[in-house]
Amino acid sequence: MAQAINVEDLNIYYSEFLAVENVNVTIQPRSVTALIGPSGCGKSTFLRTLNRMHEVIPGAYATGSVEIEGANIYGSGVDPVNVRRRVGMVFQKPNPFPTMSIRDNVLAGVKLNNQRISRSTADELVESSLRGANLWEEVKDRLDKPGMGLSGGQQQRLCIARAIAVKPEVILMDEPCSALDPISTLAIEDLIHEMKQDFTIVIVTHNMQQASRVSDRTGFFNIAGTGKPGHLIEIDETEKMFTNPENKQTEDYISGRFG
């Protein structure tokens, strides 16, 4: 189910502006890869190219190749909609659909696509997805209440449940805990640990403790200066990155000498 991601010679643009230059990396299946780096270095931008979400922004595009299961998602004739069904995403700000109940939010991937689903299959999918997001016990008695009525941390787990309900192979998380309190953050970090059994997870975070807690591998992005493109400086086992990084920039960033 979970797939490796092979990125080769990826250049990411906003109109004429080259935001991230020449990324080459292999992301391991069934593992958590954390991306760290100073603000504006392009780690979120890179993350959004992994499910072709980047091009939603007017004028944005990418060149190079991103292979999932041997197929380049930037190849000609590839429908970004299909890519996004296989590579799910969780955003920085919890964004449940305000017009939908908790149940409908979980089923959004099915219902918004006008797919028919039997009542019993839907019930099973709702329960398994909410259990998968560690939210079932908290909401099982109010599935028909609006999703916006949940707390911020619960909303974010609802968004994770919504993402896993479409059964993707990869889940991308863009600073999923930055709007949450420490307890909700912990709940999501525990969840990420469990989820890597089934999914390939890539998480962008500003919190280095979080990166060291949740990830197997860590990538460090940096930028030479304003207006210059970001680069993937180094990516390695998380333990090695935080104890004995090979690149001087990584060491400076991790030890807090800049950024």
Add this chain to the structure above:
Amino acid sequence: MSTTTTSKPTHSELLTGSATAENRLPGWHMLLTALAAVLLAVLVLALFGSVSIGGVLVLGYGLHLVIGYLYSRVREGRRWAADRLVTMLVYGAFAVAMIPLISLLWEVLHRGIVRIIGPIPLQFWTMDMAGVIGGMDTGGISHAIVGTLLITLGASLISVPIGLFTSIFLVEYARYGALKVLGRGVTFLVDVMTGIPSIVAGLFGLALFITITNDPGIRIGLMGSVALSVLMIPTVVRSSEEMLRLVPMELREAAYGLGVPKWLTIVRVVLRTAIAGLTTSVTLAVARVIGETAPLLLTVGALPLMNANLFEGRMQTLPTFINSQYRSGNAVCNSDVMTNPITQIDYACSTTINYDRAWAAALTLILIVMLLNVIARLVSYYFSPKLGR
């Protein structure tokens, strides 16, 4: 300024200083000053020998601005006095703003209700004007109500899809490159269209149908719908555009992230989230055109009979009915009884009948718009995003 400014005030002095709640007088002091101001106003006006309610209210309000302020200044201190003064000004502005609204509603209500409840209750809404002439104390506006509703419905059926699709294009598609330039052009043209005088829209409808049918005398309900839609489309476009822009980008991205195609995202997420606002914008657009008179006079004409066919023949509408009735002026009554030449039924003769009908039709028009607003409110209420637990 008292001595507290020269030396540094202690903590307790700060708490009991000039602007604390302790100096605040109970509200009835202001009632007393208001009473004094009104009495003074009455006295002053009596001196000039012209006491009137309006005069007393205006002069009393002006005097109270001074009296109330000075009284509060002496008893409560400078900050509370400023608070009193600004409060009075805000209330005054509110009252001034309400005057035209309330007086308009009152005039229409008390003049219009006569004809609706009498002589036979609600007969005014169920009859048309067939065979009604002179000061005959009968007749109704069922044909005008049906005409107005049908023509406005036709205009909405034309304008809402065009307006909504245009706003979807502007918000969801005209975002980059050549499309963005095209979008700017569309926005500019829509803005120009907003300023088109309604009579020009009427001429457009007339000219369009004369060109198509080659019949200079053509008058049908559909022409009115087309003319009104020229006025309605820009309103729908601009207000729906605002509503669609209010839908957060995050919701669109959430849907894309689930593998939902763009068109389904627009239909199931963007439109669904904005439905309350879109309903309001359509209602406002309807309210804007439902009272239009000039374009309908040109394109639909007038007819004393019921015609519920939008595609053939003249129709009556409420605004044109009001216009023609009011222009007819006082009826001439040569005898107390008038006989319908066709049905041979006798009616009383009323000289003010035309004015009564005009006001009653105006009241009906207002009621229709209010009803539309209530329906829109209900739709908004049931479809707006729920935040409760």
